Amino acid sequence: SVSLATMSLAFDEFGRPFIILKEQEQKARLKGIEAQKANILAAKSVARIMQSSLGPKGMDKMLQGPDGDVTVTNDGATILEQMEVENQIGKLMVELSRSQDHEIGDGTTGVVVLAGALLEKAEFLLDMGMHPLRIAEGYEMACKVATKNLEAISEEFEFSVDNCEPLIQTCMTTLSSKIVGRCKRAMAEMCVKAVLDVADLKRRDVNLDLIKVVGKVGGQLEDARLVEGLIIDKDFSHPQMPKELNDVKIAILTCPFEPPKPKTKHKVNIDSVEKFEELRRQEQDYFVDMVQKCKDSGAGLVICQWGFDDEANHLLMHRNMPAVRWVGGVEIELLAVATGARIVPRFSELTPDKLGFAKQVREVAFGTTKDRMLLVEGCPNTKAVTIFVRGGNRMIVEETKRSIHDALCVARNLVRDNHIVYGGGAAEISCSLVVASEADKIAGVEQYAMRAFADALESIPMALAENSGLPAIDSVTAIKKAQVETGNPWLGVDCNEVGTNDMKGQVVFETLIGKKQCLFLATQVCKMILKIDDVIEPKRFE
């Protein structure tokens, strides 16, 4: 199999080719329009996979990993991440989705679908003989018009800690496309509460690191709950320790319950029985001393980053000193922040003022399994909360966690910037109308590109309608007409078949920054892909 598309060959005086690049014959090369077509095709096929996941009636994908693990998800970023795209252009689409995920956390499917639509329209224009960069420039102009329009149609969104109903509504919009849709109300409430708990409303900042989402297989979705405190996937070190502690002072230790070891290499010479006994006695003293120090400080619970052997465990139990061992560094830190404890590196430094406090620490068992977890609640510093998710199987739990992450991001974005636009494709249709009318005012090739951009924007409501089983063209054109006639930018696709296209009435909305970001990113990636006219790749051997 000799590939014809090798590097451009050069010939010497006698017409014989010679090598210019390293391993030249092993490199494949695509040039000019061919390269652009191939790139667009790759991007489009990625987008096509995602298209059916868009919206409240979007479908899920099942992905099987290399180790046979199965993921079922509706989350764009996750699907793309797990698909392990090989193609470089495909990878760009994955990164596109990922960056929307990082920045906004939601709309990861929409951005890919939009980018795919933009490229599809660009292909027509390329066939018309337009210069790819002129297309990209037209898209950029259109994007500016569209984002300006988004700002114009956006509405301020009022909420406060006491009145968080609007926030809950927004989270419900996000959750409605997910598998957890059936208990979206409860989930949304949980998410909003969690975000408001950790939000710094003055600085308009939310550190999502403070919200932990923990899942456990078993039970049902409705069992999910918000713990104002922490859940630690550990149990008390000794089965006979009390299962519930109230108003407890907590000591957090990063040293093990064992004789300290110098870091320097060392050797103890034992040359007599006395010395051996001495050593043995000393070791035992250490244990007694350690437990005593904990007791003396007034701690009612010891959280230890390291382990301790059965001897120490037994002693702790006897001295009525509940303890938890092998708690990870991240949990230790969260626990310290929540309970107001300081992390203590060695026993001699344990003092009463370094202890943290919690109203209740209890060990909960789940169903008939032996799984146990520790719930730490009522911490003085509630700035760390945990959402605890239950579900029938691992896939549901994982998907629920992802959905909750999306909802949390949406709530966070609203705390950061409380402007919203209406969902259900309403904002896209409004932008599409504005871009199309602006296009006619521009002379030059860009006019076509802008019109193409307007068409591409419609692909979002189209996909929404299609996924919801509505006649796509009929419903989108009807909404377009209605928007032009009434001037209402909040008419969108009635995906849930409520009976009205009024998204404001249906309270379906999305954040302004999320939507703007989506347009920006899609346009950016489009330009990047259109600008490539030369692809040099190592050739694959058959």
Added chain:
Amino acid sequence: MAGQPMMHPPIILLKEGTDTSQGRAQLISNINACMAVVDTVRTTLGPRGMDKLINSDKGATISNDGATIMKLLDVVHPAAKTLVDISLSQDAQVGDGTTTVVILAGEFLRAAKPFIEDGVHPRNIIRSFREASGLAISKAKELAVTVEGSDEAEVRQLLRKCAMTSMNSKLVSGEKEFFADVVVDAVSKLDPRTLDLRMVGMKKVTGGGLRDSFLVDGVAFKKTFSYAGFEQQPKSFDNPKILLLNIELELKSEKENAEVRLDDPAKYQSIVDAEWNIIYKKLQACVDSGAQIVLSRLAIGDLGTQFFADRDVFCAGRVAQEDLERVAKATGGQVQTTVNDLDPKVLGTCARFEERQVGAERFNLFTGCTQAKTATVVLRGGSEKFIDEAERSLHDAIMIVRRAMKNSSILPGGGANDMQISRELRDYARSIPGKSQLFINAYAKALEIIPRQLCDNAGFDSTDVLNKLRQKHALPPEKGANFGVDVNTGGVVDTFASFVWEPALVKINALGAATEAACLILSIDETIKNPKSEQPDAGPMPGRGRGRGRGRGRRGRY
């Protein structure tokens, strides 16, 4: 299969070619090789230039930057390598015009080729080319206009224009005005005497739009790896004292390979305590110095993190060397290698320190630095490759602005200066009797490649535009000298008036380097390749070479 080696003679030819391909044949084949390389970068020139996607073992790169592409192409042909070298040297010298220089060199060679084929001695051509190049450079200097801004605002405008012209052809062109401000701000933060580029940091965070990029008038770096306890440290300070270290703050054995031998078990505890005391003393010394922020190039362990957290001190370990250096420069602190006898004078300070969330990353920002001779650009963008390319583009723009600050003479861009130089060379050529006339004329014609390529890349009829340009430039200089290609309409435009400017240095350097490279290639009449050093690269026999290739492919698949 057996017939294959016969069908794949190139590698054998190369070795045997050393004998047969001498003299003219060798020269022509070298020129052809160079042309092939030039063809690769040709389409990247100008505001409508395209990008290349190059996929190699090191990962894929999407770029428009001539030097980057040339480097990634992995050219092995010895003559063609010269072109890579001039592109890289242009990058190092001026920072921009790396595509221009390659295209010019290629075109000079193309101009020389028919003469070589006709049997002209290469030395004749070289002499004339050198003469032409000297003339061209002096013409470029004549054409250059020193735009001395009368006040600061004007100088700033000038610098912005130069930055924008450099970014025209890049992926970031849509936001060139935004980035022009960023670049000019960043460079003007630097020490005007040295303009040390290392003092402009670039940090990349995926996510967000290009417009979310921002400039920090100080230092910014990503949150380093942290241990438990870090979150309990304060994350913002006003006017903090900053201690910079180059030591480990960790509980560890003081001496490697040392061993403590104990005879008395009772002394065991004292050894343990001694170790703890050492680290505590160090930590206490840091706190006692009055510092509120402790940065170290080496690790700060969990013990240190918690110790500092208890005393309301912020710390970050494993800070990258360059970041630490820039913090030192910005805050006026000095990096310490010991914590003994800390003099308050070695502490740095800045107006504000805070940890801020940027996209999915957390950044440490030191702003309002007293000694601020440094700036950091935090780049945002939709994908990693996008930001990588944005970084390269900004690098070029920064280089240009820096050059323009040192030497503010500029030329009208868009091929205008090339056309004018070309015209003047033609005029000069006509005054020479003898062969030189032909060669200098050819050189002059070769210069037209720049506007021609600009048109070709933009999809315009280059002959048409070039004819218009020639007509304009045939007019007296004050009327037509500034006309170049208008990539928006496909016509001609006074590029000086429409602010398509490039620093004169870029063109002067490019002309010199391109001519030198062309002359170098023209002066080679024989290549002697050492077959031994070739062996590990290409494989001595085609059969074996293929075998290896297959093996690689198979490995790749599994």
